[in-house]
Amino acid sequence: MLQATWRVAKPGALFFCRLASINGIEQEVHALGNGRYHLPDGSDRYLIDEPRLRTLTHDLGGTLADPIKTTIVHGQRSMTTWIVRKL
Numbered sequence: 001m002l003q004a005t006w007r008v009a010k011p012g013a014l015f016f017c018r019l020a021s022i023n024g025i026e027q028e029v030h031a032l033g034n035g036r037y038h039l040p041d042g043s044d045r046y047l048i049d050e051p052r053l054r055t056l057t058h059d060l061g062g063t064l065a066d067p068i069k070t071t072i073v074h075g076q077r078s079m080t081t082w083i084v085r086k087l
Contacts, residue, residue, distance in 0.1 A: 002056070002060075006011065006060050006062075006086065008085055009044065009086045010019070010086070011086055011087060012085065012086065013085070013086045014029070014083060014084070014085055014086075015062070015082075015083070015084045015085075015086065016081070016082075016083050017082045017083075018050045018079055018080070018081050018082075019080050019082065020045045020046070020047050020048070020079060020080075021047050021048045021049060021050075021052055021078045021079065021080035022037065022047040022048070022049045022078065023049060023070040023078050023080055024070050024078050025039070025040070025072060025075075025077070025078045026071045028040050028075070029047070031054060032044060034046075035047065035048075039076065039077050040075060040076045040077070041076035041077050045077075047078075048070060048080060048082075050068055050080070053068055053080070053082050054068075057082075057084050060086075061086075061087060062084040062085055062086050062087060063084065063085050064068045064082075064083065064085075065076060065083040065084060065085040066072070066081075066083045068080060068081070068082055071086060
């Protein structure tokens, strides 16, 4: 899905995504395998991390339009904002 969206974006376009992440709650989650984790809020989710987002940015040939930001929601889950500009 990411590749298809990126392919049709025009140069200079911004790609904005808010994702569930492991950032800031590493000690609070339990790995289930294949990037999935059990979170303190009781849900099981695929979680992204900052190194993976930086790799994706590089692999897409984009640049971060804003620093990666993470919000921890009441100690229960973590949401990360990723904004990439297509060069």
